[in-house]
Amino acid sequence: MNDVVVRDVTLRDGLQLVSAVMPTKHKIELVRFLLDCGLPTLEVGAVVRPDRVPSMADTLDVVAALDPDTLDRCWVLVPNATGARRAIDAGLRQIQYVLSVSPSHNKANVGCDVEQSLDGLAAAVALGREHGVPVQVALATAFTCPFEGQTPEDAVLAVVTDSRVAGVDSVVLCDTIGQAVPAHVAGLTAAVCEVAGSVWFHGHDTWGLGVANTFAAVGAGAVAVDASLGGLGGCPFAPGASGNTALEDVLYALRPSWLTPTAYHRLVARGQDLLAELGEPSRSRAADGATRSPGSHPWALAAGSPR
Amino acid sequence: MNDVVVRDVTLRDGLQLVSAVMPTKHKIELVRFLLDCGLPTLEVGAVVRPDRVPSMADTLDVVAALDPDTLDRCWVLVPNATGARRAIDAGLRQIQYVLSVSPSHNKANVGCDVEQSLDGLAAAVALGREHGVPVQVALATAFTCPFEGQTPEDAVLAVVTDSRVAGVDSVVLCDTIGQAVPAHVAGLTAAVCEVAGSVWFHGHDTWGLGVANTFAAVGAGAVAVDASLGGLGGCPFAPGASGNTALEDVLYALRPSWLTPTAYHRLVARGQDLLAELGEPSRSRAADGATRSPGSHPWALAAGSPR
Numbered sequence: 295m296n297d298v299v300v301r302d303v304t305l306r307d308g309l310q311l312v313s314a315v316m317p318t319k320h321k322i323e324l325v326r327f328l329l330d331c332g333l334p335t336l337e338v339g340a341v342v343r344p345d346r347v348p349s350m351a352d353t354l355d356v357v358a359a360l361d362p363d364t365l366d367r368c369w370v371l372v373p374n375a376t377g378a379r380r381a382i383d384a385g386l387r388q389i390q391y392v393l394s395v396s397p398s399h400n401k402a403n404v405g406c407d408v409e410q411s412l413d414g415l416a417a418a419v420a421l422g423r424e425h426g427v428p429v430q431v432a433l434a435t436a437f438t439c440p441f442e443g444q445t446p447e448d449a450v451l452a453v454v455t456d457s458r459v460a461g462v463d464s465v466v467l468c469d470t471i472g473q474a475v476p477a478h479v480a481g482l483t484a485a486v487c488e489v490a491g492s493v494w495f496h497g498h499d500t501w502g503l504g505v506a507n508t509f510a511a512v513g514a515g516a517v518a519v520d521a522s523l524g525g526l527g528g529c530p531f532a533p534g535a536s537g538n539t540a541l542e543d544v545l546y547a548l549r550p551s552w553l554t555p556t557a558y559h560r561l562v563a564r565g566q567d568l569l570a571e572l573g574e575p576s577r578s579r580a581a582d583g584a585t586r587s588p589g590s591h592p593w594a595l596a597a598g599s600p601r
Numbered sequence: 602m603n604d605v606v607v608r609d610v611t612l613r614d615g616l617q618l619v620s621a622v623m624p625t626k627h628k629i630e631l632v633r634f635l636l637d638c639g640l641p642t643l644e645v646g647a648v649v650r651p652d653r654v655p656s657m658a659d660t661l662d663v664v665a666a667l668d669p670d671t672l673d674r675c676w677v678l679v680p681n682a683t684g685a686r687r688a689i690d691a692g693l694r695q696i697q698y699v700l701s702v703s704p705s706h707n708k709a710n711v712g713c714d715v716e717q718s719l720d721g722l723a724a725a726v727a728l729g730r731e732h733g734v735p736v737q738v739a740l741a742t743a744f745t746c747p748f749e750g751q752t753p754e755d756a757v758l759a760v761v762t763d764s765r766v767a768g769v770d771s772v773v774l775c776d777t778i779g780q781a782v783p784a785h786v787a788g789l790t791a792a793v794c795e796v797a798g799s800v801w802f803h804g805h806d807t808w809g810l811g812v813a814n815t816f817a818a819v820g821a822g823a824v825a826v827d828a829s830l831g832g833l834g835g836c837p838f839a840p841g842a843s844g845n846t847a848l849e850d851v852l853y854a855l856r857p858s859w860l861t862p863t864a865y866h867r868l869v870a871r872g873q874d875l876l877a878e879l880g881e882p883s884r885s886r887a888a889d890g891a892t893r894s895p896g897s898h899p900w901a902l903a904a905g906s907p908r
Contacts, residue, residue, distance in 0.1 A: 475856060476816050476854055501850075501886055501887045502812060502853065502885065502887045502890075503853070503886075505809060505810055506812040506813040506815070506816050508813070509783050509816065510816065534894055536890075540809065542809075543809040543810070546782070546808055546809065546810070547783055548782075549784075579807070579808055579810075583807055583808050583843075587841055
């Protein structure tokens with residue numbers, strides 16, 4: 295379990311539903327802080343229309359401030375081949391291409407039909423190959439859609455096995471509105487693992503199942519999972535979406551080998567500061583507990599090692 | 602997964618940390634309401650010292666108001682053989698006997714050492730056998746102790762395999778202060794399943810892992826799990842303890858076959874009323890979501906069936 299890669303998505307999914315705009319220099323500082331705490335990899339923003347998602351407008355300014363070693367640990371999200379081109383030109387080394395399995399959410403989220411998104415993905419993958427940049431596909435609404443209800447497993451498998459998806463680095467199964475339950479997550483993850491090389495899970499804690507779903511995914515074969523500080527985040531084009539699974543809860547549960555108690559408490563404190571700065575509520579129980587009664591935190595009681 | 606028995610413990614663990622006293626007639630009404638919603642089994646109180654846990658003082662008055670068919674679905678908690686005797690005399694048909702694996706918490710919680718508790722358990726089991734009443738043993742601090750840190754697995758196994766435990770109906774592994782993580786829960790549950798016939802899991806959501814731990818236990822062989830409305834509860838003699846795993850979250854995640862969408866929404870509404878009545882915060886994300894945006898609730902979207 296503690297070999298699972300945890301990707302922090304605070305700077306992308308975390309900020310995209312927040313009304314306060316975070317200054318670019320604060321974003322750059324947060325990237326450095328998170329990596330310094332030991333997080334293996336981060337999503338630092340999205341190359342999307344600034345009129346649609348203003349909080350992501352400065353993503354390439356953030357990227358421009360990062361050195362190549364730092365960029366090796368960063369991802370950005372793109373919704374089309376143009377975004378992929380801009381990201382590669384800006385020096386990104388890893389790209390997440392998003393499309394929704396459900397047609398109506400794809401239309402609402404990226405403004406085109408699924409076929410067009412798949413064509414764009416093929417172009418992005420070709421471009422990535424040319425530049426040695428792996429392209430990952432994120433399948434939004436892989437479990438349920440705010441407009442269409444439950445997404446059929448066949449629809450997900452049809453996308454995953456489409457020839458235009460063949461060259462992707464990995465597939466991220468996204469529970470966009472947090473409505474999936476562990477049995478559904480385990481079942482779909484296992485089914486997709488059979489046809490895709492590398493499966494990731496991106497969950498939301500809207501209905502209290504973020505951590506349980508994360509473990510269900512990992513138990514069924516997912517190699518990496520997304521989370522955000524304080525459970526910030528949600529899709530602006532999916533009614534009812536709210537917080538990502540909280541990074542503090544996921545790390546508390548997984549206890550990865552790179553995480554020291556000191557780094558954990560630094561993350562908790564930084565998360566609380568960030569939420570205060572943005573005027574957002576904390577959705578992390580583990581962070582709330584660690585803040586409310588630091589003396590009762592098990593990592594405070596344990597001497598030294600987090601395990 | 603949806604064959605797992607869910608036991609509601611609102612009226613016992615849920616109320617024992619609450620300062621407001623719930624009138625006896627409200628408790629009786631809540632027992633009937635929960636059973637009417639379809640919950641297979643409930644813990645309705647504890648036979649303990651009223652000066653130590655005032656909110657449980659009227660447990661046997663609640664029991665006296667219940668008919669035999671209702672009592673067949675109810676449990677009470679007892680801390681010693683005297684309590685077991687009083688419960689049986691009052692007509693209880695199932696008894697949970699609590700002891701803590703860690704000596705210091707056993708002292709704080711039930712006022713004696715573990716050996717004395719085991720002697721009392723043997724007496725309670727003998728008494729139960731005489732009257733055809735199954736006695737279950739709840740092992741508090743099976744994972745971590747607020748005074749002693751992590752509980753060694755060997756200590757748990759030593760209790761479970763003690764000859765005085767041989768006659769119990771089932772063993773409940775209790776994460777008394779909610780500090781266990783899924784890997785720990787899965788490991789200990791599997792180990793205890795090897796030596797005990799029937800293993801239950803009782804979790805708390807203090808650190809955000811209530812549902813994830815519940816699924817870890819079930820995945821490792823637990824046949825039943827505890828939860829409470831709105832995540833009410835916590836041990837008054839365990840510093841740092843707070844809410845049980847919320848019933849609304851567990852049911853949302855497990856979707857047991859007996860649960861209709863209508864019953865689910867009734868439970869959510871009753872939970873919100875109860876928390877308001879007691880002046881307690883909701884710790885259920887699923888209930889919060891269902892209350893905040895009922896239209897986006899997946900069971901509201903789905904026509905008819907909860908699955």
